[in-house]
Amino acid sequence: MTKWKDIFEYIIAQENAMRVPIQVLSGWDFNFREHVRISTLYKHSQFADENDKSNKPFKNIVKPVLNLQYRSEDIDVKDIHIYVDDPEKYHLSFLVKKYHDDVFVLENDLDSYIDQLKESKIDYGGGLSKKLPSQARPEVVALQAIAFCDQADMMGGPIAVRHFFTPDKLREKKGKWDDKAIDDVILASEDSREPDINRDTSVKTPGKYIEVYEIHGTLPLRFLEETDSDEWVSQMQIVAFYRSKEKSENWFVLYKGRESKWPFKLVQRDAIFGRALGAGGVEELFDAQIWTNYDEIRIKELLDAAAKVIFQTGDTAYANRNKIHDMENLEITITEKGEKIEQIPTAAPVNIALFERSVREWYQSAQLIGASTDPLLGMQPPSGTPFRLQERVVQEGKGTHDYRRGKFAKHLEEVYRDWIIPHIAKKIVQGAKFLSELSSQEMQSIAEQISENEVNRRVKEKILNGELILKEEMEELRLKIRSDFQKGGNKKFIEVLKDEMEGVEFKVKIDIAGKQKDLAAVVDSLSNIFRQVLATPQVLNDPRMAKLLNTILESSGFSPIDFGTIPVSPIQGLPPTPDSIGALQQPTRGPVKQLLKV
Numbered sequence: 321m322t323k324w325k326d327i328f329e330y331i332i333a334q335e336n337a338m339r340v341p342i343q344v345l346s347g348w349d350f351n352f353r354e355h356v357r358i359s360t361l362y363k364h365s366q367f368a369d370e371n372d373k374s375n376k377p378f379k380n381i382v383k384p385v386l387n388l389q390y391r392s393e394d395i396d397v398k399d400i401h402i403y404v405d406d407p408e409k410y411h412l413s414f415l416v417k418k419y420h421d422d423v424f425v426l427e428n429d430l431d432s433y434i435d436q437l438k439e440s441k442i443d444y445g446g447g448l449s450k451k452l453p454s455q456a457r458p459e460v461v462a463l464q465a466i467a468f469c470d471q472a473d474m475m476g477g478p479i480a481v482r483h484f485f486t487p488d489k490l491r492e493k494k495g496k497w498d499d500k501a502i503d504d505v506i507l508a509s510e511d512s513r514e515p516d517i518n519r520d521t522s523v524k525t526p527g528k529y530i531e532v533y534e535i536h537g538t539l540p541l542r543f544l545e546e547t548d549s550d551e552w553v554s555q556m557q558i559v560a561f562y563r564s565k566e567k568s569e570n571w572f573v574l575y576k577g578r579e580s581k582w583p584f585k586l587v588q589r590d591a592i593f594g595r596a597l598g599a600g601g602v603e604e605l606f607d608a609q610i611w612t613n614y615d616e617i618r619i620k621e622l623l624d625a626a627a628k629v630i631f632q633t634g635d636t637a638y639a640n641r642n643k644i645h646d647m648e649n650l651e652i653t654i655t656e657k658g659e660k661i662e663q664i665p666t667a668a669p670v671n672i673a674l675f676e677r678s679v680r681e682w683y684q685s686a687q688l689i690g691a692s693t694d695p696l697l698g699m700q701p702p703s704g705t706p707f708r709l710q711e712r713v714v715q716e717g718k719g720t721h722d723y724r725r726g727k728f729a730k731h732l733e734e735v736y737r738d739w740i741i742p743h744i745a746k747k748i749v750q751g752a753k754f755l756s757e758l759s760s761q762e763m764q765s766i767a768e769q770i771s772e773n774e775v776n777r778r779v780k781e782k783i784l785n786g787e788l789i790l791k792e793e794m795e796e797l798r799l800k801i802r803s804d805f806q807k808g809g810n811k812k813f814i815e816v817l818k819d820e821m822e823g824v825e826f827k828v829k830i831d832i833a834g835k836q837k838d839l840a841a842v843v844d845s846l847s848n849i850f851r852q853v854l855a856t857p858q859v860l861n862d863p864r865m866a867k868l869l870n871t872i873l874e875s876s877g878f879s880p881i882d883f884g885t886i887p888v889s890p891i892q893g894l895p896p897t898p899d900s901i902g903a904l905q906q907p908t909r910g911p912v913k914q915l916l917k918v
Contacts, residue, residue: 327543327557328571331480331533334468342471344594352471352596356463359444359602362609377616381683382605385690388697389442389601392721395434395729395830397425402741405827414762415816416826419748422756428457430740436460438728441589445600446474449735450481451583456743458735461584463597467533474586474596478537484529497558497575505530505560505572532574533559536583544576554579585738587731589724601690608686615675615682622672633661691720729830736828745826751818758810771801 324330341351358368365380402420403413425431433449437460441447448461461481470477487506494502509528535557541549543557558575588598631644635656642653655661687693696718758766775798782789 324540327535327539327559327573327576330539330543331467331535331559331561334478334480338468338471342594344592350471350595352466352469355597355600355603356444356466358606359600360464362602362606363443367613377613377620379612379616379679380609381612381686382602382609384697385605385686385692386442386601388692389690389721389724390435390439392696392718393438393442393725393728395438395725395732397421397430397434399831400732400736400828401831402736402744402826402828405825409824412821412824415814416744416748416821418756418814419752419754419816420744423752423754424456424744424747428455430457433457433460434732437587441587441728442601445589445592445598445603446596447587448474448479449585449587451581451585451739456740456747458585458739469596471596472594475582475584478535478539479584480533480535483532483534485532487528487530490530490532493574498573501560501572501574505562505574508570509562531561533557533561535559536579544578554582585731585735587728604689605686608682608689612679612682612686615678619672619675619679622675626666628666630664630666631661632664633659635659635661733828733830741826741828745821745824748816749819749821751816751820753813753815755811756814758812760810763806763810767802767805770805771798774798774801 324333338353339351341349341354344350361368362380362382363386365378365383367376367378398421400420402416404410404416437447437449439447440460440463444463446463448463448466449458450461452459465482467480467482469479487509490502490506506528509530536555538552538554539557541547541551541553544553544555556575556577556579557573560572560574562570589601590599592598633655638655638659638661644653647653653661687697775794778797779789779794781787
């Protein structure tokens with residue numbers, strides 16, 4: 321086993337190891353840095369080879385495919401449902417959900433976190449999250465900033481992240497890191513930085529930057545303490561680095577200490593055994609992009625040749641007497657007697673069609689690999705294509721993206737369970753009051769609960785006072801409370817009482833099915849159902865027809881519960897069941913006591 325002298329020697333050794341590819345399988349090599357580098361360049365229309373950048377076309381076929389995958393595999397925070405895992409307190413789920421959507425998400429910008437993680441996963445085949453101390457929102461680690469990791473199993477070894485700190489930002493760490501080391505490294509820093517992890521280039525900057533390594537993992541105990549022990553412990557090291565004008569390397573330890581919990585989580589797009597990253601969305605189009613550029617370069621060369629105007633003549637001294645490239649329009653030129661000057665035909669390169677066809681074929685191949693066919697890209701279908709067929713093609717084309725989106729949802733659920741929900745639990749138990757916009761269904765449900773609770777309260781008072789209970793009076797009160805609640809609009813202040821959530825256990829699920837509903841198809845299905853019921857409303861009085869309608873709703877992707885109970889008329893000839901208003905009903909459970917006090 322290699323025995324490094326200190327943390328500095330260890331960093332240098334691991335950075336050098338990152339330059340060497342690993343073998344995934346016989347004949348298949350993988351290098352983390354090169355994979356990230358080429359993926360980034362192709363995404364942004366840049367050649368991987370410096371020699372290809374001069375006056376050559378780059379037709380980007382990668383970006384449209386990536387953009388489609390971003391849209392199709394997106395998860396909105398509104399699809400994330402946090403609920404109370406307790407039958408007796410499940411009604412509190414409404415408050416938790418509203419607090420999460422209307423307060424927590426906005427305060428912590430979770431939308432941006434999900435988008436950044438999703439794009440990293442799609443672009444490079446993996447997205448790395450890091451838990452920040454005392455913060456709810458995890459950080460997405462840019463893979464370009466990884467100084468070193470295990471190229472075969474990213475979560476299987478130490479990870480080092482490379483940062484650049486300005487002096488002011490570094491001073492903010494005083495009190496948390498070594499104050500003297502911070503002052504020393506700021507004093508020694510220079511106004512330049514090396515953005516390339518391979519240190520191939522140095523960029524002159526208007527201000528000073530300090531290069532800082534953040535290392536997490538199981539490392540020798542002697543990196544923390546002066547000991548001869550060969551023990552390895554989980555630790556965190558913050559090390560600053562700079563190279564002086566004399567090209568000597570200088571190191572400072574800003575912080576070191578033991579670490580109890582691993583702060584990283586990795587999500588892979590299409591996992592590959594023996595690789596730190598899965599198959600990336602850019603990587604799977606490497607060949608298509610390379611050969612598309614090859615064809616485009618050949619087309620450009622043919623067009624350049626076709627654009628040349630070349631003349632020929634038998635007059636050997638003509639070129640010496642006449643400089644035709646300097647001639648004005650309609651200028652007269654003279655040739656020897658019996659000779660003439662004529663243009664050589666170059667305007668029709670016969671092979672250009674072959675390259676154009678090759679470009680189309682490579683683009684179609686890229687679309688197939690990236691599951692981004694023309695219908696999904698929103699392109700106009702060929703004339704005469706039936707609407708239902710086009711709709712079916714679109715739905716089938718989403719299958720790959722739905723599958724990957726489901727895997728991404730499972731990863732986010734894990735992030736929520738381990739990192740975000742504990743933070744929400746700490747916050748919400750302290751109490752909160754916030755403005756929320758309720759949906760029409762939420763308005764109706766809450767209005768129903770408020771009116772029912774108030775009617776039950778009024779019934780209780782009358783019973784205790786020995787007063788007569790009139791059904792009409794109770795019904796009038798119920799309608800008035802509903803009307804008053806809905807008149808105020810759908811924006812209501814919600815208050816979570818302090819300690820109301822004490823000891824409550826939260827869980828999370830992500831509704832990936834609801835996101836994929838085609839709104840046009842939903843409206844079409846609902847319209848058909850509505851027309852059928854409107855044309856023959858009496859069918860609802862037949863239990864068999866009501867059951868059939870429920871089946872239609874379920875087959876269309878809707879829950880019959882959302883449409884309420886199907887009313888069935890009483891059988892003719894039988895007296896109606898008396899309304900037992902005198903019997904006190906059980907109060908409706910619900911999170912409405914904070915919404916309105918009647």
